Amino acid sequence: MTCDLFLPQLTADNSYTFYCEEFGETFHSQQGAKTEAEHKFAAPTKLNIKAHQPVIRLLDICYGLGYNTAAALAQIWATNPHCFVEIVALESNLDVPKQAITDDLIACWQPQIQQILTPLANNFQVETGRCQASLIIGDARETIKLIPSNFTADAIFLDPFSPPKCPQLWTVEFIQLVASCLHAQGILATYSAAAAVRTALIAAGLHIGAITSMGRRSPSTIAARYELPPLSVIAQEHLLTRAAIPYRDPTLQDLSAVILLRRQQEQQISLLEPTARWHRRTSRKFKKNP
Numbered sequence: 001m002t003c004d005l006f007l008p009q010l011t012a013d014n015s016y017t018f019y020c021e022e023f024g025e026t027f028h029s030q031q032g033a034k035t036e037a038e039h040k041f042a043a044p045t046k047l048n049i050k051a052h053q054p055v056i057r058l059l060d061i062c063y064g065l066g067y068n069t070a071a072a073l074a075q076i077w078a079t080n081p082h083c084f085v086e087i088v089a090l091e092s093n094l095d096v097p098k099q100a101i102t103d104d105l106i107a108c109w110q111p112q113i114q115q116i117l118t119p120l121a122n123n124f125q126v127e128t129g130r131c132q133a134s135l136i137i138g139d140a141r142e143t144i145k146l147i148p149s150n151f152t153a154d155a156i157f158l159d160p161f162s163p164p165k166c167p168q169l170w171t172v173e174f175i176q177l178v179a180s181c182l183h184a185q186g187i188l189a190t191y192s193a194a195a196a197v198r199t200a201l202i203a204a205g206l207h208i209g210a211i212t213s214m215g216r217r218s219p220s221t222i223a224a225r226y227e228l229p230p231l232s233v234i235a236q237e238h239l240l241t242r243a244a245i246p247y248r249d250p251t252l253q254d255l256s257a258v259i260l261l262r263r264q265q266e267q268q269i270s271l272l273e274p275t276a277r278w279h280r281r282t283s284r285k286f287k288k289n290p
Helices: 033-042 067-079 095-102 111-123 140-146 172-179 195-203 233-238 256-269 275-288
Strands: 006-010 016-020 055-061 084-091 125-127 131-137 153-158 182-190 207-211 220-224
Touching (some): 016 095, 055 067, 095 111, 140 172, 153 172, 195 220
Parallel strands (some): 084 131
């Protein structure tokens, strides 16, 4: 799960992201890398409210350039400069955060935020008077097991490459491990609105809700242990189609090709409505009732 080459790309809000040739995807939305971190991760996890706590714990899965952590710190300290923040960040490739610093792609964040991101990438640890952070490098399916059992996150950012490209970090089994790190009042945020991802979150014992769309075709997703406002009717119907069959990785060791094939085979024998048929039916319904 590594990219051999990272190509900086300017996004619509004048912040930068990387393009990964291996996965054929950018790390952020072209609508704005910084904006996405703020609106898809920091804001939906209600960090401006949680900042009144003396301590906030964050779990950043697929740390990448560090933008989601940066947006979280900015929001927390804008509300309460004295809030102490504990961060555990998981990343498969150390070259990503290091190159983000070398290429000065973190310049869009305040100096106090840069002073956290820089030593975190260089030394894997940083501790100041109001922040303690650890960066753990490796396959997240393994490194998540290194998180202490008493670390329960107020906010979890789940930000891998898309499910078809990186299915191993969207499986029921992995998301169950992620959910076990979530505080009873915590919120998980992810950009994905895929039915398979939402099904996996539900299978992990979480309730799901939607985040308002920002530069993507569908609203993305939040999850929590408590009930959230329901999804739209059409989104709920989507969870009853074959698209909702989740990715599975029973040993947490399978290659992506194996995980994809396993899901494809399960879809082929499923009695759920074919997703293409559902799309056609839904499209006709909306044309009749715009």
